[in-house]
Amino acid sequence: MVKTNHNAYADLVHQFDLLVDEPLKKYTAFKVGGPADFLALPRDQHALKQLLKAASDLDMAVTIFGGGTNLLVTDKGIRGLVVVMQHLKSEIHITDAGPGRKTIYAETGERLSKVCRFAIRHSLTGLEFAAGIPGTIGGAIIMNAGIPSGEMSDIVQSIDVLNPQTQTVKTIEKKDLAFSYRHLNLPGIIVAARLNLMEAAAEEIETTFKQNLNQKKSTQPIAAASAGCFFKNPGQGMSAGELIERSGLKGLKMNDAMVSPIHANYIVNTCHATCEDILLLKQKIQETVFKKYQINLETEVRIKGE
Numbered sequence: 116m117v118k119t120n121h122n123a124y125a126d127l128v129h130q131f132d133l134l135v136d137e138p139l140k141k142y143t144a145f146k147v148g149g150p151a152d153f154l155a156l157p158r159d160q161h162a163l164k165q166l167l168k169a170a171s172d173l174d175m176a177v178t179i180f181g182g183g184t185n186l187l188v189t190d191k192g193i194r195g196l197v198v199v200m201q202h203l204k205s206e207i208h209i210t211d212a213g214p215g216r217k218t219i220y221a222e223t224g225e226r227l228s229k230v231c232r233f234a235i236r237h238s239l240t241g242l243e244f245a246a247g248i249p250g251t252i253g254g255a256i257i258m259n260a261g262i263p264s265g266e267m268s269d270i271v272q273s274i275d276v277l278n279p280q281t282q283t284v285k286t287i288e289k290k291d292l293a294f295s296y297r298h299l300n301l302p303g304i305i306v307a308a309r310l311n312l313m314e315a316a317a318e319e320i321e322t323t324f325k326q327n328l329n330q331k332k333s334t335q336p337i338a339a340a341s342a343g344c345f346f347k348n349p350g351q352g353m354s355a356g357e358l359i360e361r362s363g364l365k366g367l368k369m370n371d372a373m374v375s376p377i378h379a380n381y382i383v384n385t386c387h388a389t390c391e392d393i394l395l396l397k398q399k400i401q402e403t404v405f406k407k408y409q410i411n412l413e414t415e416v417r418i419k420g421e
């Protein structure tokens with residue numbers, strides 16, 4: 116019997132405990148975004164594979180969220196299925212990888228901050244740059260998250276990638292991954308990662324970690340609703356923040372969207388900003404900086420939805 120789409124969707128909702136018309140502002144650090152038609156929070160790889168198979172059979176668009184800390188979702192929201200990976204995690208494992216080296220294995224939904232704390236506890240250096248960067252391991256790898264002194268590509272050893280069409284998992288080694296500045300081009304879903312870290316004195320690791328964290332806390336509005344730095348730094352010369360600040364835009368508001376007075380490359384949601392407010396502010400920033408410096412600022416934040 117051929118089912119109507121309506122029945123098929125109802126089955127999907129029931130079978131996978133999906134949330135329907137779920138507001139995505141609940142899943143983004145910006146606290147902005149309309150509804151997802153369907154939203155899933157799978158707890159293990161098996162459930163994720165089954166869900167993706169069912170979505171693929173229904174030809175349903177799938178959008179992946181990690182911690183939602185680098186995302187701006189449109190006010191109309193996202194059609195199809197949003198899969199939030201935050202609960203896809205298990206115990207973090209540690210294995211020997213030669214003299215003075217260890218490999219940390221974590222599933223994609225593990226918080227980067229938890230993996231950092233794990234590394235410090237085990238006297239492993241390499242992740243200090245990640246102090247204060249929110250989100251999941253999977254999201255951090257896709258974004259090649261970092262600061263000038265380090266980024267995820269420095270420590271990724273390999274990742275396990277799920278093909279959403281075939282639901283098969285393949286391990287890809289670092290040498291076969293095309294990392295670039297705040298970007299990894301990957302046609303697939305990260306389900307787990309191995310990170311390559313070195314043994315060192317715990318005290319030194321902790322000191323560097325705390326210095327990075329304090330530096331972040333004192334220069335960035337980390338407690339505000341935002342998606343971190345909004346624009347990528349241009350290849351050379353002034354940073355995006357400097358360009359925006361020198362264009363006189365700090366504190367500029369579009370309703371409840373504001374260029375942070377603390378760090379000009381942060382757009383913050385001061386209360387009830389909409390995606391439209393943020394996009395208008397983004398446009399204003401880009402036009403003003405272009406007029407003054409002839410530099411096109413590209414967004415680092417990923418914009419999703421219709």
Ligand SMILES: Cc1cc2nc3c(=O)[nH]c(=O)nc-3n(C[C@H](O)[C@H](O)[C@H](O)COP(=O)(O)OP(=O)(O)OC[C@H]3O[C@@H](n4cnc5c(N)ncnc54)[C@H](O)[C@@H]3O)c2cc1C
Binds near residue numbers: 184336
């Ligand atoms: C206060 C604040 C400070 C920040 N500071 C920094 C900083 O110092 N440096 C920095 O680089 N970034 C920073 N960010 C941005 C953000 O935290 C990072 O980019 C983070 O690594 C994103 O992780 P996430 O899990 O939240 O990913 P999300 O925002 O959920 O997703 C980011 C992208 O990755 C994709 N994705 C997520 N998980 C997977 C997966 N498992 N498989 C395939 N695709 C996936 C999503 O579809 C999306 O395209 C900051 C953000 C905030 C709010």
